[in-house]
Amino acid sequence: MDPGRRAMLANQGSSSHRDVTAPRADANTRVTKATRPDAHAKAAQNAARYLSSDEQSRQFVADEDKFVLKQSKKKADIRVREGRAKPVDHLAFGLRYLDPDRDVFDDNDVDIDIELNAPATVVEALGTAAQLVELDSDIGSYLTLETDATNKQYWEALRTLCEDQKSKLDPSGRDDRALRVVAENIDKILSSKTYEQLETLESHIKAKLRGSELIDTDYWEQLMREVLVRKAKATLDRIFQIASEAREKLLKDGGRRKPLETSVSRPNAPSSVAAADAAATPVENEDVSQATKALYDREAARGISDNEEIFTAEEAVPGGAKPQWATEYRARKPRYFNRVQMGYEWNKYNQTHYDHEAPPPKVVQGYKFNIFYPDLIDTMKTPTYKIIRENGRKRGESFAAAGEEDTCLIRFIAGPPYEDIAFRIVDREWDYSAKKERGFKSSFDKVSGEPYWPAGES
DSSP states (O other), rough: OHHHHHHHTTTTTTEEEEOOOSOOGGGGOOOOOOOOHHHHHHHHHHHHHHHHHHHHHHHHHHHHHHHHHHHHHHHHHHHHHOOOOOOHHHHHHGGGGTEEEEEEOOTTTGGGSSOOOOOHHHTOOOOOOOHHHHHHHHHHHHHOOOOHHHHHHHHHHHHHHHHHHHHEEEEEEEEOOOHHHHHHHHHHHHOOOHHHHHHHHHHHHHHHHHSOOOOHHHHHHHHHHHHHHHHHHHHHHHHHHHHHHHHHHHTEEEEEEEOOOOOOOOGGGGGGGHHHHHHOOOTBBOOOHHHHHHHHHHHHTTTOTTTTEOOOOOOOHHHOOOOGGTTOOOBBEEEEEEEEEEEEEEHHHHHHHHOSSSSSOOOEEEEOOOOOOOTTTTSSSEEEEEEEOOOOOTTOOOOOOOOOOOHHHEEOOTTTTTTOOEEEEOOBOOOOOOOTSSSSSOOSSSEOOOOEEOOOOO
16 A cells, blocks of 8 residues: 555544645535435326326316307307307307306396296207207207306206107107006106105116016106106206396396496497496596586597497506695596407407307407596696506416406506596507508597507407
């Protein structure tokens, strides 16, 4: 062994022979090598990653199904309003009053006036096997997409009723001997039964059919069919009753749902003046000067076009602090007459799933804000606006779920004596083209601002 190394080993642990120029040993600063990960731990991490990927896939499919279901319901609503509904559309329309996830902005002012059809009546009115086959297929589509327990019961009961109606129209597929012989007896047995009693009877019949006892199988099978049909009718009657009561309550409340503080008025062309008058109701601190009233009346007299609706989705101004000039001037809330432009978006998806006979739901294509500032103190300062995206979202980012659109606030700022005012709009790219009646425009004619914000094509 090298003499120097032998001396070093011999003196190890002796502080008296320690080289003063050598680094000081310090356990707190000792560098250790990272341990190599265990193979089993690595496999577990990979499995967790793959599981997370599967969960994401399932979530994507669930979101897609939710979007398709929502579009199906919107499509049914449109056909019912326009008087060209299929039987399944009437059946789906009645569920609107029970849907907890329904967006109030999907409603139309005329919807509340449309009478609901009893589900059993809709099915029994179909007179051909082809109509029932089509209805059964449509019911199956809704049943596949629905996740709400009540709605699933509704569609399952309708499918049972549909199958029974088909069997009545096509007697070649069943033996009517028991029905002809004991029809009155079956009706006497079932007519006074409650839903719970029907369930008990169903269990009894199943036990009879499974047992080894010699029985009249045709009779008991026919009785089982009648029990299932009556259970289905009881379920439909119960759900229809709840929907009808919800509609009656809305009619008493003036035909308006109240889950949200803001709403979009969606009048038809003949009722646009009445809707405008409703939107014009003065509120506290609103500008009620004669100049403002004249400007408002002039704009309201122009009415709205076929593809426009009155837009009143006003929101609270973020912050809520009073302006610095509030001690010098009495703050007023400006009046406005705003419009939202609606239309069909014929993208690839809609071209595949819709046509002009059954168009897709209308989407927002632009906004036209008319805000009146006739008494500005500083007439040399032009009113302006500001876009506010909440929750840290930046331009181009999307936090919305599948099938939904992000929204943002547009805040108008004019200066004394007018308070700021804000509206919620869809957050899409703006169209800056100079096309007629399209493209971004902003003007100010000393007394009113008239910006036009078109939502660009996606």
